[in-house]
Amino acid sequence: MKANNPRFRSHCPINVTQELVGDRWSLLIIRDILFARKTHYGEFLTSAERISTNILADRLEKLERHGILSKTRETENRSRYRYVLTQKGQDLLPMLLEMIIWGARHDPETAAPAEFVEQLTQHRADFMRQVLAAVE
Amino acid sequence: MKANNPRFRSHCPINVTQELVGDRWSLLIIRDILFARKTHYGEFLTSAERISTNILADRLEKLERHGILSKTRETENRSRYRYVLTQKGQDLLPMLLEMIIWGARHDPETAAPAEFVEQLTQHRADFMRQVLAAVE
DNA sequence: CTGTATCCTTAGGGATACTG
DNA sequence: CAGTATCCCTAAGGATACAG
Numbered sequence: 238m239k240a241n242n243p244r245f246r247s248h249c250p251i252n253v254t255q256e257l258v259g260d261r262w263s264l265l266i267i268r269d270i271l272f273a274r275k276t277h278y279g280e281f282l283t284s285a286e287r288i289s290t291n292i293l294a295d296r297l298e299k300l301e302r303h304g305i306l307s308k309t310r311e312t313e314n315r316s317r318y319r320y321v322l323t324q325k326g327q328d329l330l331p332m333l334l335e336m337i338i339w340g341a342r343h344d345p346e347t348a349a350p351a352e353f354v355e356q357l358t359q360h361r362a363d364f365m366r367q368v369l370a371a372v373e
Numbered sequence: 374m375k376a377n378n379p380r381f382r383s384h385c386p387i388n389v390t391q392e393l394v395g396d397r398w399s400l401l402i403i404r405d406i407l408f409a410r411k412t413h414y415g416e417f418l419t420s421a422e423r424i425s426t427n428i429l430a431d432r433l434e435k436l437e438r439h440g441i442l443s444k445t446r447e448t449e450n451r452s453r454y455r456y457v458l459t460q461k462g463q464d465l466l467p468m469l470l471e472m473i474i475w476g477a478r479h480d481p482e483t484a485a486p487a488e489f490v491e492q493l494t495q496h497r498a499d500f501m502r503q504v505l506a507a508v509e
Numbered sequence: 510c511t512g513t514a515t516c517c518t519t520a521g522g523g524a525t526a527c528t529g
Numbered sequence: 530c531a532g533t534a535t536c537c538c539t540a541a542g543g544a545t546a547c548a549g
Contacts, residue, residue, distance in 0.1 A: 247421040248484040250476030251404050251469060257479075259395060261522075268387050278531050285383040289523055294532060316529075316531065328475055331497075333387060335468035340386025343393075343461055348384040361467075362497040397542075414511050425543055430512055452511065452549075 257303055258329065262288055262296050264336075267322065267329055270306070276319050300326070331365050393439055394465065398424055398432050400472075403458065403465055406442070412455050436462070467501050 311317040341349040447453040477485040
């Protein structure tokens, strides 16, 4: 009985990562939290890719269940939640940055600011630490 | 009609990367080429995740169409092909390494050798250059 | 061995009405 | 505003027979 442990096709870490956050939406939600500083349900709905309400609720629940983000009540407002990344979620930043570099380099119409990508590419690990510090 | 120019949901580079290689199989094929040095159709079929023949053929064709790998005839054997990564495909290595780090760190049953992950984590950018050099 | 062709099933996703 | 609940549908994937 591995109730908590999802059954992976394999324990290859690449496969595991993909099974946990490789669906169509999870990484975009995490992107919104990390880069657009979004924290509330309604904000995720406004992103360019237009996630629908049921899918968003489902993904938020899954990500919380996997310990990637946590949901906390707003003190002022009873029915308002705040979504923040756990350490496990923040640990996805380096991978996201590599996805940005690759996606931007190979898409002529990329939405990523050229400077940002260039800076990112040059600095890599050092830059990652900077970004993390700024985010925290 | 969906041939050359894929219509992306958005040109966010994270989204683009995911739409190009974010399916269930592409990255595992690329992993096999990069890390297990596989080059032939039959070899991909033997991996732990057990891809089926039609899906494999489909993915190989898609990856070739997107310029991520290239297919060349073996000189000795007419009906044998050799699959190799293009530069665009090799550029995925840093992202794969980050996926390895994250997946291994957060899966207690990971198949990744602890030493490798530790070395990878510590060296990051430098290590990536080493790996690339070794692969080429 | 290197693939195609078929058939079939299902999970994932989208639209939208509804609730507190 | 912050979600649930339904309904529906398609693309993605799996099994397997077959072909060069």
